[in-house]
Amino acid sequence: MHSEALADGSMSNDLAGVWEVALSDGVHRIEFEHGTTTGKRIIYVDGKEIVRRDWMFKLVGKETFNVGRSETKATINIDAVSGFAYEYTLEIDGKSLKKYMENRSKVTSTWVLNLDGIDSRVVLEKDTMDIWCNGQNIETAGEFVDDGTETHFTLGEHNCCVKAVSSGKRRDGIIHTLLVDGTEIAECTE
Secondary structure: OOOEEOOOOOEEOOEEEEEEEEEOOEEEEEEEEEOOOOOOEEEEEOOEEEEEEOOOOOOOEEEEEEEOOOOEEEEEEEEEEEOOEEEEEEEEOOEEHHHHHHHHHHHEEEEEEEEOOEEEEEEEEOOOOEEEEOOEEEOOEEEEEOOEEEEEEEEOOEEEEEEEEEOOOOOOOEEEEEEEOOEEEOOEOO
């Protein structure tokens, strides 16, 4: 357990869990405080308090809330392990965080790059071909080309394009490549 300074300068020893969740609109930090003596439960998303329950007599259970612009459903499960020890697990869209992130890597591609001194996180949602950059859904223009599709958009003064080309192998499916001003950007794994 670690302590954190609260806004009023006092310390809270009730921080029970911290998770980083990568969604299309950005990486969100979820913090959960659980006062096992007071029954207090507080959830913060990106530092903003979104759930507060004081004096809960039942110390186990779950808290459900939304994360990000798409209001993705998240649930923190509170389970008693033994005696006064508790285990906290985060589920996103009804799946464990690990399963959710494994599935997400199949349905999205992510690139992290620095454009004009600004760190940018570009996410492609493969099912809809929506493109997000730093939390904003980007306007795009798609076109069919000889070997697949190209989705064109601009970031600042930069011409960007996501090329979707068949890998030729059924198992690998379609390969998505980001080009910025004609230069290929390496995909990152989150």
